[in-house]
Every structure is written in C-alpha cells, then in structure tokens.
Amino acid sequence: QSGEVAANPEQYDESYLCPVQVGQTTLNLDFDTGSADLWVFSTLTPKSESTGHSLYNPSTGTKKSGYTWDISYGDGSGASGTVYADKVVVGGVTATSQAVEAATSVSSQFEQDTDNDGLLGLAFSSINTVEPQAQKTFFDSVKGSLAKPLFTADLKKGAAGTYDFGYIDSSKYTGSISYVNVNTANGFWEFTASGYAVGSGSVSGSVGDAIADTGTTLMYLPTTVVQAYYNKVDSADYDSNQGGYTYDCSENLPNFLISLGGKTFTVSGTDINFAPVDSSGETCFGGIQENTGIGMSILGDIFLKSVFVVFDQTQSTPRLGFAAQ
Numbered sequence: 001q002s003g004e005v006a007a008n009p010e011q012y013d014e015s016y017l018c019p020v021q022v023g024q025t026t027l028n029l030d031f032d033t034g035s036a037d038l039w040v041f042s043t044l045t046p047k048s049e050s051t052g053h054s055l056y057n058p059s060t061g062t063k064k065s066g067y068t069w070d071i072s073y074g075d076g077s078g079a080s081g082t083v084y085a086d087k088v089v090v091g092g093v094t095a096t097s098q099a100v101e102a103a104t105s106v107s108s109q110f111e112q113d114t115d116n117d118g119l120l121g122l123a124f125s126s127i128n129t130v131e132p133q134a135q136k137t138f139f140d141s142v143k144g145s146l147a148k149p150l151f152t153a154d155l156k157k158g159a160a161g162t163y164d165f166g167y168i169d170s171s172k173y174t175g176s177i178s179y180v181n182v183n184t185a186n187g188f189w190e191f192t193a194s195g196y197a198v199g200s201g202s203v204s205g206s207v208g209d210a211i212a213d214t215g216t217t218l219m220y221l222p223t224t225v226v227q228a229y230y231n232k233v234d235s236a237d238y239d240s241n242q243g244g245y246t247y248d249c250s251e252n253l254p255n256f257l258i259s260l261g262g263k264t265f266t267v268s269g270t271d272i273n274f275a276p277v278d279s280s281g282e283t284c285f286g287g288i289q290e291n292t293g294i295g296m297s298i299l300g301d302i303f304l305k306s307v308f309v310v311f312d313q314t315q316s317t318p319r320l321g322f323a324a325q
C-alpha cells in the first residue's frame with residue numbers, strides 16, 4: 001500500500017496537523033518524527049481538559065489490559081493514559097491493529113491547543129513509552145506492507161504540505177536527493193550535519209550531531225553557530241525573558257546555509273523570521289535558537305519547510321534524504 005496525507009499549518013507554522021482516522025473518528029494529529037507514541041484525546045480525557053478537541057472513543061478498540069503510557073516533551077508539555085488496539089488510517093494507508101494511546105491526562109499546552117487532537121510519533125519504536133511493553137509506531141506497523149519502507153515530509157511555509165507513505169514523489173523536489181546515514185541509538189532520526197554559512201558567507205565549520213524533528217517548531221543549533229547568525233542581525237539580542245534571540249520585526253534576516261550529505265541547503269531569512277513576541281508586532285522571535293541543554297541540534301519545522309525529506313528504511317542502516325523543494 002501507499003498514500004498521501006495533508007499537513008496543515010497552525011498559526012505561524014507552530015505545528016502541522018494531519019487528518020487521521022482512529023477507530024471511527026477522524027482526528028487532527030501532529031506527526032512527530034521526534035517521538036514514537038501515537039496518543040489521542042479521548043472520551044477518557046477529563047472534560048475540563050478536552051473541551052474543543054475531537055475525541056477517540058475506545059469502545060471501537062480492544063483494551064490492552066494493564067498497559068499504560070506517560071510521555072514528556074522537550075517543551076515541558078506531556079500526557080499519559082491507557083492503551084487500545086484499533087484501526088488507524090493515514091492517507092489511505094491502514095494499520096488494522098495499531099496501538100492507540102488514549103489520554104486520561106494532558107498538560108495545559110495541549111489542553112489549550114484545541115486544533116491538536118494528539119500526536120502520531122514517527123521516530124523509532126525503541127523510545128515508545130508504553131509499559132510493560134513498548135508498542136510499534138504507525139510507520140513500523142505498516143512499513144512491511146508499503147510499496148517501499150519509507151515516508152517523506154514536504155512541509156511548507158504558511159500552506160498545506162504533505163506526508164507520503166511508501167513512495168517518493170519526484171514532483172515534490174528539485175535536483176537530486178542527498179542522503180546521510182542515521183544513528184538510531186537514541187531512537188531519533190539522528191545524523192551528522194556538516195558546515196554552515198550565514199548570508200553570503202562561505203560554508204565552513206560544523207553543525208554536528210542533529211535530529212530531523214517535524215514535531216519541533218524551530219531550529220536549535222550550537223551556540224557558536226547561533227551567535228554567528230545573529231551577529232549579522234543589527235537589532236538582535238538574547239532576551240532571557242523571552243528565552244531566546246529577538247530582533248526588530250522590521251529587520252530583514254540573512255539566509256542560513258547548511259551542508260548535508262555533500263549538498264548545501266538554504267533556509268531563507270524570511271523562513272527564519274518566526275513570529276512577533278506580542279501583539280504590538282515590534283519585536284520578533286527568531287526561528288534559529290541555541291541548543292543549550294538539549295544535547296544535540298534539532299532541525300525542526302523552520303528548516304524542514306525549506307526542503308523535501310525522505311525518512312528511509314529501505315536499507316539495513318536507516319538514512320535521511322534531503323532535496324531542495
């Protein structure tokens with residue numbers, strides 16, 4: 001089988017939500033290559049936390065008795081609950097008995113984002129949080145039945161993009177795809193990024209260890225790289241109150257270039273201009289921020305909306321393919 005599903009941006013491209021059939025209900029889920037749990041708002045979620053969300057009704061599934069899950073994300077959000085086996089359909093691709101993690105508790109960030117009905121993890125199943133036994137991601141459940149064991153991400157700035165499962169649509173990118181091998185030891189689509197440049201500078205240095213993470217909004221890079229970037233933005237400053245670099249919204253940001261698998265990709269300055277910090281629209285928060293305390297760099301949606309990405313398990317070593325859009 002193979003299929004395609006729309007990835008619809010929230011305001012400021014904060015995250016991208018995709019329609020997924022879970023049991024007999026269609027939910028809008030955040031496809032997250034940085035985690036490995038498929039969890040959903042459900043009829044088991046307290047009403048005080050689920051108002052405004054579409055809900056999975058576990059009555060259509062088979063309860064996995066004694067199984068629980070509890071996940072925390074890098075942004076401090078989280079959720080927990082119980083586990084069911086049910087049908088999940090993404091763009092026509094069907095997992096007949098997918099582990100569906102029904103939330104019995106969600107954090108305030110999820111409670112408040114009423115467009116988001118849960119997450120569909122696309123990292124490696126080794127980091128699934130279900131106890132007493134880790135469960136397969138949707139991709140792992142279906143990959144043996146896909147035309148090719150791969151999926152692609154084609155996210156866009158302020159417009160609907162797509163995730164494709166089982167095939168590479170050559171109309172979605174230009175030029176050739178350059179591949180890097182993935183290290184799965186931490187359960188992420190983790191690889192080594194090479195040199196970088198700011199604006200018209202020449203590519204040099206090294207970004208280093210990084211993950212491709214559709215579930216993270218921004219790009220988080222080494223301090224040295226981030227300082228080199230904002231040194232080229234006259235009004236930029238590190239604002240501890242905002243928790244990152246801000247600048248005058250009227251300023252044009254430089255492009256950021258990064259070398260992956262021998263090819264250089266350009267993230268346009270306009271894509272790096274993330275969002276105003278308040279309703280005055282005077283000060284803006286940058287899409288490139290420091291990776292301090294994270295332990296690796298994160299190439300999130302700010303980067304991913306500039307490229308076409310292949311999450312490829314066709315070989316014994318998984319790999320990532322990058323091409324210009």
Ligand SMILES: NCc1ccc(-c2ccco2)nc1
Pocket residue numbers: 015030032034035073074075077109110113116119215216
């Ligand atoms: N990188 C995982 C992730 C994804 C989404 C969210 C989130 C919080 C509120 C709405 O969405 N948090 C973490």
